[in-house]
Amino acid sequence: METKGKFDILRRKLIALFGTLTAALGVFSLRRKLASQENKETEPAPENHESQNGHKPRWGMVIDLDKCTGCGACVVACSVENNMMLGDAQLAEQGRVIRWMYLLPMIEGEYPNIRSRIMPMLCQHCDRPPCVFVCPVSATYKNPEGLVAQIYPRCIGCRYCVNNCPYTIKYFNWGDPEFPQPIPKGFNPDVAVRYKGIVEKCTFCHHRLQIAREKAKAEGREFRPEDYVPACVEACPAKAIYFGDLNDPESEVSKLAHSRRAFRLLEELGTQPKVIYLTEG
Amino acid sequence: MQKHSVVNEERLPEEEELEKDILRPLEQPASKKFWLTCGFLAAVFLFALIAWTNQLINGLKVTGLNAPVFWGVYIVNFVFFIGISHAGTLISSILRIANVEWRRPFTRMAEAVTVFSLPFGALCPIVDMGRPDRVFNVIKHPHLTSPILWDVICISTYLTTSCIYFYLSLIPDIALCRDRLKNVSPFKKWLYRTLSLGWTGTEKQWKILDTVLTVMSVMLFVIVVSVHTNVSFVFAVTYKPGWHTTILPPFFVLGAIFSGIATVIVVMAAIRKYYGLDRWVTDYHFDRIAAFLLALTCFWFYAMFVEHLLTIYLGEPAEMSIILARFFGRFSLMFWVMFSLCFIVPLIVLSVKKWRTIPNLVIVSILINIGMWLERYVIIVPSGINTLLPWGTAKYIPSWVEIAITAGWFSGFILLLMLFSRFFPSITVWEVKEGLHQAAQKTQPVLVSSTAKENA
Numbered sequence: 001m002e003t004k005g006k007f008d009i010l011r012r013k014l015i016a017l018f019g020t021l022t023a024a025l026g027v028f029s030l031r032r033k034l035a036s037q038e039n040k041e042t043e044p045a046p047e048n049h050e051s052q053n054g055h056k057p058r059w060g061m062v063i064d065l066d067k068c069t070g071c072g073a074c075v076v077a078c079s080v081e082n083n084m085m086l087g088d089a090q091l092a093e094q095g096r097v098i099r100w101m102y103l104l105p106m107i108e109g110e111y112p113n114i115r116s117r118i119m120p121m122l123c124q125h126c127d128r129p130p131c132v133f134v135c136p137v138s139a140t141y142k143n144p145e146g147l148v149a150q151i152y153p154r155c156i157g158c159r160y161c162v163n164n165c166p167y168t169i170k171y172f173n174w175g176d177p178e179f180p181q182p183i184p185k186g187f188n189p190d191v192a193v194r195y196k197g198i199v200e201k202c203t204f205c206h207h208r209l210q211i212a213r214e215k216a217k218a219e220g221r222e223f224r225p226e227d228y229v230p231a232c233v234e235a236c237p238a239k240a241i242y243f244g245d246l247n248d249p250e251s252e253v254s255k256l257a258h259s260r261r262a263f264r265l266l267e268e269l270g271t272q273p274k275v276i277y278l279t280e281g
Numbered sequence: 282m283q284k285h286s287v288v289n290e291e292r293l294p295e296e297e298e299l300e301k302d303i304l305r306p307l308e309q310p311a312s313k314k315f316w317l318t319c320g321f322l323a324a325v326f327l328f329a330l331i332a333w334t335n336q337l338i339n340g341l342k343v344t345g346l347n348a349p350v351f352w353g354v355y356i357v358n359f360v361f362f363i364g365i366s367h368a369g370t371l372i373s374s375i376l377r378i379a380n381v382e383w384r385r386p387f388t389r390m391a392e393a394v395t396v397f398s399l400p401f402g403a404l405c406p407i408v409d410m411g412r413p414d415r416v417f418n419v420i421k422h423p424h425l426t427s428p429i430l431w432d433v434i435c436i437s438t439y440l441t442t443s444c445i446y447f448y449l450s451l452i453p454d455i456a457l458c459r460d461r462l463k464n465v466s467p468f469k470k471w472l473y474r475t476l477s478l479g480w481t482g483t484e485k486q487w488k489i490l491d492t493v494l495t496v497m498s499v500m501l502f503v504i505v506v507s508v509h510t511n512v513s514f515v516f517a518v519t520y521k522p523g524w525h526t527t528i529l530p531p532f533f534v535l536g537a538i539f540s541g542i543a544t545v546i547v548v549m550a551a552i553r554k555y556y557g558l559d560r561w562v563t564d565y566h567f568d569r570i571a572a573f574l575l576a577l578t579c580f581w582f583y584a585m586f587v588e589h590l591l592t593i594y595l596g597e598p599a600e601m602s603i604i605l606a607r608f609f610g611r612f613s614l615m616f617w618v619m620f621s622l623c624f625i626v627p628l629i630v631l632s633v634k635k636w637r638t639i640p641n642l643v644i645v646s647i648l649i650n651i652g653m654w655l656e657r658y659v660i661i662v663p664s665g666i667n668t669l670l671p672w673g674t675a676k677y678i679p680s681w682v683e684i685a686i687t688a689g690w691f692s693g694f695i696l697l698l699m700l701f702s703r704f705f706p707s708i709t710v711w712e713v714k715e716g717l718h719q720a721a722q723k724t725q726p727v728l729v730s731s732t733a734k735e736n737a
Contacts, residue, residue: 094347095347095348095349095350095673096342096347096348104671106671107671130519130520133518134427134518135424135427136423136424136429136433137415137423137424138422138423139422154415154422155411155412156410156412156413156415156418156419157410157411158406158410158429159351159352159409159411160427160429162348162351163519163665164518164519165520166520166670167670168348168668168669168670168672172341172351174342174346174347175340175341196339196340196341196411197341197410197411197412198411198412199411266670269520271520
């Protein structure tokens, strides 16, 4: 039968095609494997980021609400350090201004017995970050030292991570940021200026960590956790913000984190934030 | 699926009329009104493309979205379009496996609804993305724990499978067009000749088609459940109050089938009226599908009731803020309109036999679809507005860009269905014939013994 012959030819062709494809895939993956092995031989050993006591640092922050005056210096320092958009009244009203650090007003109680307080709010750098789980392209990830970071060139702008952040502390660029003329000249060269359509967040001033490591290396000494100070910590006039290695039991943050006054935001969700607050008085 | 005895038996007198009735719209030139409607829909669609271009140039600031309402109408449309696509598979695969008799005239358009709504559904998240140019990053850098990746896998599988399924069941009918339609344009002749793939209707060909369709029906059944389950996972796995509930996946699948069946009813009623196919899509068929819709209405209420009862019983503040916003707060109007359109109106109209007429059924189906769109809106937006930590004033009003793109996507969907009905038979001719043969067999006493054997 003619149709049967046609089907047979088609079938043979298909088998041949699949065979070729499988073979090509095999050759390709083998080549890649070999290539990666070659690279391994020539690549230098990965840099060891262990501190003196031989453990990997786990960066964390402690904010003492008793000391915090709510002056907003941290917000300004953060914005300047990280080349943040200026924003205006209209953008603020639309909820489109980006501030990696801001002051969150918390109002407790009903009208006559009302009590308000202010909490400096920033990315909590969770140990179980909900934003990382849901990113479809691994554009947001937790690095070995516990910093939750965002890869701008990879982000597709689906805003899933922002939706899943219980603290709503990741930001989406609704449009390109606009800067009046002199400002771009004063940009921090260590931080990329973000553009429309991507998500951004506080990095714990990760660039400062890199600079501190390089500086220590250039000076021929060990890197000390004290060398790494984020902009908000540096700027706080009341010295209410502490920063350091939570894995080091001797560090100040470690001790404060275990104090009786310590609490973490929305702790019950199990996100294990690395920003620890100390309650007021 | 029943054996195809169509080839061997003598033609029934009805067959001739069936073919004539169904092929008539393909032969006759369309009226001016038809083309005017098409032109209008195409214009709306083109305007949507212009609006999208505007959004691509300026970024998502042209939409009404903001922090903390990061997802809005686009994602509502996404869930809605993927939802109505479920009807096709349900009718043509599940009801085909179960051999439900009244499905026969609906299968073709049900599958068409699936195939034409899916691309628009899949486009919605791409429109919603800040960087649609990087969409292939999902394949280049896949992150396996992300429900969005699961969605990409599920929906692309669903789209491919349902397209193949749709085309395969079209082949015998395309061959019929090729053989019977002589007075059509050379383009149509070429189209039918190419797409029929040399189908001659031999027993062997029928056997192959039968096997493939049966196997694919089962596959599609699994895929269809997985697709809307995964769509709901996007919401259900998050920390957002109102989204994080275990009832969401089955509720989404149910809602999808509910709105899908309603869509098929509207499409089929329009085709029946416009092309005068009353003889083949009878009042009986509509009565059956209306009963099915009524059952789905009741199931929908059940899921809704369970979801809200359990949340209210515990009264957890974050969850309650969503419920209060839906029941009495800023979304109360939308919520209660939705509830009336999805439950109260269909329940009353469909359960009274006297009111279950076809015009009523069409109106109810349209209302159900509006209601289901609103249902997705009151699931998605309130959870965006009510954050876990205090937030100043959060609001969301869709901008003209979002409305234009929504209108454009709906127009595009209707336009594709209209054009399809002009090029291919809107009723699965071979499946209806099969039904006719089975009916004829049952009435002929000579064949009783063989039918009995078949049943045993």
